[in-house]
Amino acid sequence: MSYDFDLFVIGAGSGGIATARRAAEYGAKVGIAEYDRLGGTCVNRGCVPKKLMVYAAHFPHVFEEAKGYGWSEVKSSLNWDTMITAVNDEVTRLNGIYQRMLDNSKVELFHGHASFVASHTIAIGEQQITADKILIAVGGKPHRPNILGIEHAIVSDDIFNLKEQPKKLVILGGGYIGCEFACILNGLGTEVIQIIRGDKILRGFDDDIRTEIQQGMINHGIQLYTDAQLIAIEKTDNGVAISVGKGDTAETVYADAVSLAAVGRKPNLHNLGLENTGVKLHDGAIAVDQYSHTAENHIFALGDCTNNINLTPVAINEGRAFADTVFGGKSRFMTYENIPTAVFTSPEAATVGLTEAEAREQYGDSIKVYRSKFRPMYYTLAGKDEKTLMKLIVDEKTDKVLGAHMVGDHAAEIIQGVAIALKMGATKANFDATVGIHPSSAEEFVTMR
Incomplete structure (x- = not known):
């Protein structure tokens, strides 16, 4: 049977766009549908605008802390409209970049809500499109609890x-x-x-x-x-x-x-027409195997709509693994061990690997925990009692580092590097043999005894 597309992607978020572009690089004819702005949750309503607002929220503390270093007092106030406008302007700029990326990859974009009318057929408004393979990458949406008002x-x-x-x-x-x-x-x-x-x-x-x-x-x-x-x-x-x-x-x-x-958030499956396919759900999310297959062999799903690990880089990696396997002849799948993540609170936190509770459940009494808690040098002259916590979880039988956790300034930047070591199977001896950068907070990860 002849189809309009080799691959059609429903959802132009980070995962869907990454998949579409990678498949197109392998010569596939690819279409993609999106009813909202390009980039999905991360670019439009999540990671990017949120992180910009995190930066904005830090300035009052910096103004205050500067006085301990000899700077005169700063009197400043926030113009909310200026900040929100600047944040949304940056989101609009990124939307344009995504559009150019799709254009350069020769991926055809359809604006509108896509839904299944049959297992190989997608409707977008009055238009119907057929595809040999279909990828669902519709992400998630905020959950509203059943509360009066x-x-x-x-x-x-x-x-x-x-x-x-x-x-x-x-x-x-x-x-x-x-x-x-x-x-x-x-x-x-x-x-x-x-x-x-x-x-x-x-x-x-x-x-x-x-x-x-x-x-x-x-x-x-x-x-x-x-x-x-x-x-x-x-x-x-x-x-x-x-x-x-x-x-x-x-x-x-x-x-x-x-x-x-x-x-919390839930998979965004409303009006997707899954009842017209053989796709199965599990706990409200699309059920997939390690290769992103759904119960219908030619339909795939990835990202937040599968409710696996709901992180943008995970969806991107899942999508590229799918494209490599199906269109590139390079069979591989996403592995979910030692995925780093961060929480951009104040104080900031980041983590990779097992928590202490998870490690004790899996490894029992062979777990040894190393902790370091201290006031970073930056805060000494600022006169603030801000603390940084660092923690390593080690299997004493193998000396392998099973988890690394941090609360404090720049935790995400530091744990990103530590995650490479854990992904490679580093031991505590490897950490101990690494020379620290002094003076820095990060050196604590290689000096804990």
């Missing part, structure tokens, strides 16, 4: 479009998205209250990281309601009233403008 809450995507800075903000959720936005808005001068169901933020991360970041956030002025739940949200003349339950008691918290719901 939730329609009065914004989700994480909306924060980049606020016309005015909220003076007081309530954040629901203790995952990395909620924690990052709590720190961003707090750094920009908003009064922040964060509500979490458990006793600690960042479930799934190493416990030392969770404890250190949580205390750091509290020290920086974020009000944290632990072991609590949001009962209802009510619109008022002056903003919103949030009913918060804790045990058998409840109290009302008022915010001047909005309440940010940041309680």
Whole structure:
């Protein structure tokens, strides 16, 4: 049978675009559909604009810390509109780059919502397109919990479009998205209250990281309601009233403008027409094998819609592995061990490998943990009691480093390098034999005894 395309990709986020371009390099005729802006969550509503706002939130601290180094006091205020406009202008610039990348790769872009009408046929508006192979890369979307008045809450995507800075903000959720936005808005001068169901933020991360970041956030002025739940949200003349339950008691918290719901994301499968295919779901996500195959042999899926490891670089790697295998004759698949990740809170954190709890579960009593906690040199003259935590988890039987964790300035930049060592199977002896760069925080990773 003759098809319009060798490969058609639904979703032009980072994973979908990377896959389309790689397949086209191998000579495949490729089409891609996107109903929103190019680049997906990362470029438009996630990594990029969020990190730019992280930078913006750091300046007040730098102004204050500079006085310890002899600089005169700085009186400065934030122009929210200028910042948001600059952030969104950069996003628009990146959209243009993605468009040029697709054009240069001769990937045909279709603007509109794509859905299956048959296993080889995609409808985009009134147009129907056939493809030999189809890749689903539609990403995820924010989850809105079933709470009375939730329609009065914004989700994480909306924060980049606020016309005015909220003076007081309530954040629901203790995952990395909620924690990052709590720190961003707090750094920009908003009064922040964060509500979490458990006793600690960042479930799934190493416990030392969770404890250190949580205390750091509290020290920086974020009000944290632990072991609590949001009962209802009510619109008022002056903003919103949030009913918060804790045990058998409840109290009302008022915010001047909005309440940010940041309680996770779900695969974005609405109106995709999967019922017209043999694709199967597992826990609300598309089920795939290690080669990104779905239950229908010619349909593939990757990225956040499979709810595996929801990170942009993972989706990109999955996509390139798929293209190499299917169109390049180079069979390979994505491996998920020792994937580094960062949390851009204040303080910042980054991690690679096993948490201490995971290591003890897998390796038992052979685990040895090395920790170092100190005040970085930068803060001595600044007169601040900011701490950095570094942690290595080692299997004493093999001396292999199983996990590396850090809380502190530049954690992401430092752990990226450490991740290479773990990926190569480095031992504690390899770390010990490495000469440190002095004076730096990073040298602690090779001097811990």
